[in-house]
Amino acid sequence: MAISIEFGRPEWQSHLGGDLYPPEHDGDLWWRWCGSGIFWCVLPKETPSGPVKIRLEAAPLAPFSGPIMELLLTDQTGKTLARRVSSTGCVAAQTDLVCVPTTHCAAAWRLIPPPGITVTMGQEIVARLGYETRPEVQVRDFEIPEGPEDRAALRIISFQASPAIAATELGTSDDRRPLAFRLFRLILL
Amino acid sequence: MGSIARSVALAASALLLTLGFCGCVEKSGLWGAKSTASQSPQEPRVTPPSPPPVPxxxxxxxxxxxxxxxxxxxxxxxxxxxxxxxxxxxxxxxxxxxxxxxxxxxxxxxxxxxxxxxxxxxxxxxxxxxxxxxxxxxxxxxxxxxxxxxxx
Missing domain, CATH: 2.60.40 (Immunoglobulin-like)
Incomplete structure (x- = not known):
């Protein structure tokens, strides 16, 4: 029997923690945003003790449905003077950076890596989940290894998502929270 | 006779330990001047090493x-x-x-x-x-x- 852990539902909040923002919902659809820090899910006691297949339903922050570029302005010492983020080809138009003629500074473009989530148990990486840069819900399956024989021992899955970008940086809204993924459900298959 | 000698030796050891302890813990305490016993190279260590502080x-x-x-x-x-x-x-x-x-x-x-x-x-x-x-x-x-x- 599949167990469905809904990230935004009140009854699952005691199983979740770390770099997660408060639950949000739209009608009966619940979710939580995560940042780029580690967040975790403590599996319920009903979880089978052997290897478990898990399905994660999540949607990355991807307001442009395409790659995101980063423009970094650094001084002689490598210190970042300014940073602007935008969709490919729009940075130059949107940026308001001004390089003072007397200042020795350098500008560098960087393509921000596509969204991803690293899954760990204990210190071991059990999966690296790659995502397309589009805002729709994307389903990824992975498997966690066998748990301890002690049924009372807690099995905790940790996740770390990247990249996290504030919507204010993208100019898409006034939300200042660095967001990486919108998390909907974790299903123990 | 032998047992008396052993008793005296034990008492002396105990006294040395006491002096050593006082010398280590409080050099200008009850006994006033610094104990000479604390300078002995064979002084038994009576102060356990303190555990590392919790960080x-x-x-x-x-x-x-x-x-x-x-x-x-x-x-x-x-x-x-x-x-x-x-x-x-x-x-x-x-x-x-x-x-x-x-x-x-x-x-x-x-x-x-x-x-x-x-x-x-x-x-x-x-x-x-x-x-x-x-x-x-x-x-x-x-x-x-x-x-x-x-x-x-």
Whole structure:
């Protein structure tokens, strides 16, 4: 029997923690945003003790449905003077950076890596989940290894998502929270 | 005769130990001048090595049924935090109530930066008035706890 852990539902909040923002919902659809820090899910006691297949339903922050570029302005010492983020080809138009003629500074473009989530148990990486840069819900399956024989021992899955970008940086809204993924459900298959 | 000699030797050893102890602990204490016994190269060590200090601290206070806590990391490296690092010791008991997602909620960041601090919240469903209990934080072999104080 599949167990469905809904990230935004009140009854699952005691199983979740770390770099997660408060639950949000739209009608009966619940979710939580995560940042780029580690967040975790403590599996319920009903979880089978052997290897478990898990399905994660999540949607990355991807307001442009395409790659995101980063423009970094650094001084002689490598210190970042300014940073602007935008969709490919729009940075130059949107940026308001001004390089003072007397200042020795350098500008560098960087393509921000596509969204991803690293899954760990204990210190071991059990999966690296790659995502397309589009805002729709994307389903990824992975498997966690066998748990301890002690049924009372807690099995905790940790996740770390990247990249996290504030919507204010993208100019898409006034939300200042660095967001990486919108998390909907974790299903123990 | 032999037994008397042994008794005297034992008494002398005891006296030397006493002098040595006083010399180590309080050089200008009850015995006044510094003991010569403390200068002996064969002086027995009576002061156990002190354990390394716990590199983090915990402060907790109750706000209704919620425990608001702060962890201060005095160490030089980041400290990983997991919900299972927390437990509660009810006041006046030796019982330890461990983290269990069915009855306990721990809302805390996943790490404390070196020389930094984080705040979090905990709720133990069985203990709706947590003032006076102790919150335990044990992320490694050290561990610490804090008396949960009430808000006035």
């Amino acid at each position: 983090y601290r915990l402060v907790a206070r109750a706000s209704g049924p919620t425990i608001e806590f702060t962890i201060v990391n005095d160490g030089e490296s980041d400290l990983r935090v997991s919900p299972k690092d927390f437990a509660l010791i009810p006041s006046g008991t030796r019982r330890v109530v461990p983290y269990d997602p069915e009855t306990v909620t721990i809302d805390v960041p996943s790490s404390v930066p070196a020389k930094g601090r984080i705040s979090g919240r905990a709720m133990f469903k069985e203990f709706p008035t947590p003032t006076g209990h102790r919150l335990v934080f044990k992320p490694d072999q050290h561990g610490t706890y804090a008396d949960i104080i009430g808000l006035f």
